Amino acid sequence: MAPRKQQEIFDATLWLVAEKGYDGLTVEGVAERSGVNKTTIYRWWPSKAALLGAALVEADVLGFEPPDTGSLRGDLVALVEGVRRLLTEPPASDIAVAALGAAVRHPELDGRRFFVDRFVRERQIFERAVRRGELAGSVDPMLVVDLLAGAVWVRAVFRGLPVSDGFAAEAVSAVLDGVGAG
Amino acid sequence: MAPRKQQEIFDATLWLVAEKGYDGLTVEGVAERSGVNKTTIYRWWPSKAALLGAALVEADVLGFEPPDTGSLRGDLVALVEGVRRLLTEPPASDIAVAALGAAVRHPELDGRRFFVDRFVRERQIFERAVRRGELAGSVDPMLVVDLLAGAVWVRAVFRGLPVSDGFAAEAVSAVLDGVGAG
Structure with missing residues (x-):
């Protein structure tokens, strides 16, 4: 995945958790906000926990x-x-x-x-x-x-x-x- | 309310939040576990937030x-x-x-x-x-x-x-x- 696209997914993930909390975070919501297909996201991160864990470490916004x-x-x-x-x-x-x-x-x-x-x-x-x-x-x-x-x-x-x-x-x-x- | 009864309500509140998280905490659940009528609990603490806030400060178990x-x-x-x-x-x-x-x-x-x-x-x-x-x-x-x-x-x-x-x-x-x- 292109690094820029990956950062867009991380940004969407972090914004959603800030807005809706962890319980309100869904891979569907991240897909919608980042404009990336849900199945593409699941191919890289098998769960919302894995996605948020990766975003915490790899997102530029938390650099x-x-x-x-x-x-x-x-x-x-x-x-x-x-x-x-x-x-x-x-x-x-x-x-x-x-x-x-x-x-x-x-x-x-x-x-x-x-x-x-x-x-x-x-x-x-x-x-x-x-x-x-x-x-x-x-x-x-x-x-x-x-x-x-x-x-x-x-x-x-x-x-x-x-x-x-x-x-x-x-x-x-x-x-x-x-x-x-x- | 008798202090002992109050401590039983606080204990039930803290156990429930530890077990089920805040989202799983309900005044109904506290009533059931502590054997105190739900309306009695509401008379003392108007919400589950108020109840947990009071328990944090007043429960003997966190003394x-x-x-x-x-x-x-x-x-x-x-x-x-x-x-x-x-x-x-x-x-x-x-x-x-x-x-x-x-x-x-x-x-x-x-x-x-x-x-x-x-x-x-x-x-x-x-x-x-x-x-x-x-x-x-x-x-x-x-x-x-x-x-x-x-x-x-x-x-x-x-x-x-x-x-x-x-x-x-x-x-x-x-x-x-x-x-x-x-």
Whole structure:
């Protein structure tokens, strides 16, 4: 399938899940919105779960390039800003929150791939920081990512509170510098 | 309504949402399972959203007492352990993940109350730590809670990875001591 056509199918899938939720997502609906024959879609993705799982990882609209600002602090602040945009700015936030929410309830969707795929790229931030001497090699990059991304999720999605402009720098400072009195 | 009867209604509500998801939750189902008349339930909670929202905050099965171990580090490790149990050990985890997932998709459920209610109690940990000189009064308690609880959510629910025995201590150390090289 031509990459452009594939992206149109992914876009239709993500828009539908944002609009109607996972239960309202159908391959028929995706076919109608993307103008692609239903049987063609089924030839590539055997179910709506497979289709949404693929869209989460491969859709350009959810594309993710790890920041490379020259410093670990700068990279992590940019990373948190990216998660903030993803979870708070429509239409990306409607898509991301609906799709990630669906992944929690529907393991067959394999939403874990989304996180595995991102983490492969996030690791680069930490590898560069270790080479520059900004981070001990013993620090667990996944722990740092999970603390920072998790904080944005809890604040924006669970609490439904605004994520302030200073949030990224404060969260990164907490994790890099620590908040304890010693 | 007698408190015990109310808890039976909440238990029935949480079990049903864990078993059947929010879409499968009905006041009729709760009435049947709890042995309480449907009209009685409606007199107290006007909708299934109101009922589940109340259950999230008031059910004993999701009860939360902030730890008081004598140190900030000990309290935060215990706090993270509690979140880990809540999100990974059935049946609590089935209930919590289903109910919190539903709260994301259904704002009328007002799942935010769950977090507001917990935070009122979590603050005590930080107030004691400031009094003991373990924490500067300028540190934002909600940021610390969101980093730690968010990390457990991402690791356990989104990534679907085991949360190791050492996870709580490592996460708390990252946030109290910082992971940066200086």
